[in-house]
Amino acid sequence: MLISIRKVFFNLKTALLILGIGGMILTAQLFHIAQYSERLGALKNQHLLIEKIVHTDLSDPKMADILINGAVSEISLSVKLSGEEALLDAFVNSNEEQASLLRSLEISSQAFQDNALFWSEALSISKDSAHQRMMNARTAFLGDIDRMMDYQVHIIQESIATAKMVAIFLFIAGFIVFLLYRYRLNQIYSDIDKACSVDTDGSAKLVLTQEIDFLLKRLIRRSSQNPLNPNLINPLSGLNNEKGLINAFNAKKAGKSGHNVFLSLFEIDHYTSLLNTLSKEDMGNIFKKLGDILNMYEQPLDVIAHTDDNHLVFLMSRNTKQLALEESEKIIHTVEESSFTTAQGPIKITLSGGFLLKPPAKSIDEGVEEALKLIEKAKETGGNRIAQQRNRHNSHN
Known part of the structure; x- marks a missing residue:
């Protein structure tokens, strides 16, 4: 009971x-x-x-x-x-x-x-x-x-x-x-920890409190609802693919008036090494968990996607750049502190990210290309951080 x-x-x-x-x-x-x-x-x-x-x-x-x-x-x-x-x-x-x-x-x-x-x-x-x-x-x-x-x-x-x-x-x-x-x-703390956890090992989470049980069931129902066309979904993670990203962004564009749109692009550090070590199923679980972590920071007008080259795109609508940047950094830190279940046992991974303000005149693809350059800057300093665009054109930090 x-x-x-x-x-x-x-x-x-x-x-x-x-x-x-x-x-x-x-x-x-x-x-x-x-x-x-x-x-x-x-x-x-x-x-x-x-x-x-x-x-x-x-x-x-x-x-x-x-x-x-x-x-x-x-x-x-x-x-x-x-x-x-x-x-x-x-x-x-x-x-x-x-x-x-x-x-x-x-x-x-x-x-x-x-x-x-x-x-x-x-x-x-x-x-x-x-x-x-x-x-x-x-x-x-x-x-x-x-x-x-x-x-x-x-x-x-x-x-x-x-x-x-x-x-x-x-x-x-x-x-x-x-x-x-x-x-x-x-x-209660254990149940809250389970509710906050984004492990995707497929095992059912046994909770002992009514309220947390209700929240978990509600989250499961929400995650099981998929009104999008399967052609718009990345099968590895269940997130939007590139087409789904454009489709969802255009659908929510009307609600973004008065808000700035920021683009955060994330890449797994040492991704090639992980890909050579882990199975496809393990990689799918990792991306599903990363998607769950991003979903923790998602707001109604935001769009999250998983591209074919295995980057995670987070288009966020926020009032200020500082707020959007802080949330992007929280995602980096949350991933660093999380464990990811694999057939070889729990592992730790980190992300590198690129963050920028998406100008209305630029397409999402152009923003992603710019963010990829920022990711390279983040990886040059050891990764596990997010690099942002300076105010000066084509300058990064």
């Missing part, structure tokens, strides 16, 4: 959305744990401040007063910080329990602060009783702090457990998504 590229990408987007939501939840949980840890730190700080007050030396009343008042102020701030609302409080814990513990903490904290201040200001004769009241308030305050700390530790553990589950889910889901869509995307 063929897979749908559209469905694959839709499912991939859905999977990435789910992973993204999971990542957001994990981030929120970690932020939440950090907030709970700050609460826990504020509660621990109250322990330290209580001990600081209780062990204050009252022999120096002024210094003791400064220390105790400062510690009392810090306790008030720490109590406030230990009760600050966290981002997900309403979703992961009981607000009523939190509020009840906080009220008890505020009451016992205030009682301890009042008794601590009273103890620091009490007269010598009442110091002992004031100290005892402060210690009793301290016991109640510490009890509330411990209960609040136990509660904070509990919800931190719950948040960590949730974060662990989300992290495990994201790891497993992410790994599955990676493996699955790595495989699916490789399938």
Whole structure:
């Protein structure tokens, strides 16, 4: 059963959305744990401040007063910080329990602060009783702090457990998504590669995606349609011959008004050596593949032909010379990068080309003759390149 590229990408987007939501939840949980840890730190700080007050030396009343008042102020701030609302409080814990513990903490904290201040200001004769009241308030305050700390530790553990589950889910889901869509995307890439390939070894291309299968079938139907007279076709490649070239060019001439017509002529480098080495069938396959490569760049008003002397003619209608030249160079590079199937195994070939603007006054044959001279210039520099006509008459580069 063929897979749908559209469905694959839709499912991939859905999977990435789910992973993204999971990542957001994990981030929120970690932020939440950090907030709970700050609460826990504020509660621990109250322990330290209580001990600081209780062990204050009252022999120096002024210094003791400064220390105790400062510690009392810090306790008030720490109590406030230990009760600050966290981002997900309403979703992961009981607000009523939190509020009840906080009220008890505020009451016992205030009682301890009042008794601590009273103890620091009490007269010598009442110091002992004031100290005892402060210690009793301290016991109640510490009890509330411990209960609040136990509660904070509990919800931190719950948040960590949730974060662990989300992290495990994201790891497993992410790994599955990676493996699955790595495989699916490789399938899609393989099908695209098959669709772009112009191998003509006669074997059917097995594709796994609906869209690429449709495109290949459409291309096959298109290539099988041959409304032209067989006398206008080169039997070796299935492209237009010289007569077919003239016929097709004249048929499309009316649509070329306003466009420049450029002629690119291609010749296989070391053609004689290939001809002596390969069979006629292999040469036919090579020319069919070269025709398929040219067809990749063909536009509605273009004409492609295979001449009797085994040159490939590409008459292209383009707005600018630069655009036509770039496409001709792309053809050279595509051929260089392609493999050609033969009975002796895959081989590599290159092309040399001649490129020029076809003046309206010149016939196609005259343009081809001029392009042949340009090909000789390209071959003199090693081939595998395209030579173009300079602006000066009878000058080439």
